Amino acid sequence: MNKVIKELIDAADKAIKEERFDDLMDFYTEDAVLVVKPGLEAKGKDSLKKAFIKIAEYFKNSLVPRQGKMLMIEAGDTVLVLSQALLEADNKSESKYSMERRATYVYRNIDGKWLCAIDNSYGTALLDQP
């Protein structure tokens, strides 16, 4: 387990909870991709920030993400994180999407700094789409 990446993910979850979306962008590469929902990606920091604001609104500004069990597969400057993503929100019972996911995150070490390049909280469940 890469402890630096674990701490970065926890700090990013805290930034989402506190709706500090400018701070949140510091955790991502310039051309990072976020899977907003199955079939919809956001790419690049401007799009990611807008997507996170919309996600916050969807959850009535009550979204609290945290990670449960986590595993990392580390290949030099590239790390695949497998993680239980546990989402809490006041209106979670209305969500169309699962609030307990098995996420896949890809981190890259760029100029000595670990950054999230791919943020896919849906993991391999995307393969279930029709």
Add this chain to the structure above:
Amino acid sequence: MNKVIKELIDAADKAIKEERFDDLMDFYTEDAVLVVKPGLEAKGKDSLKKAFIKIAEYFKNSLVPRQGKMLMIEAGDTVLVLSQALLEADNKSESKYSMERRATYVYRNIDGKWLCAIDNSYGTALLDQP
């Protein structure tokens, strides 16, 4: 879908089927990681080659991997591939491991060439380990 990566994955599957393990190593980065089975990783081309030879023996030299439904999330020089990995083998009914997996592969573009950095055919199912 990145067609180049799709073709590389198909060519790697063919090399596994034909037990051309030296050729197979051309598809990987120098420090690539293969998840051999839950809890066991091989790292670097020498270890990967040995692991693939053992996997071939485990399946009585009859392993035929292929990919079903595939999705890719592409962030610049880093691509996360989500794929149904469908494994055939004469002794597949004896295998301790699922022969229909939802795999996660991470590809990196290094000096203009796409290479597999992380080969995890078990995907997020690794989180099920006790």
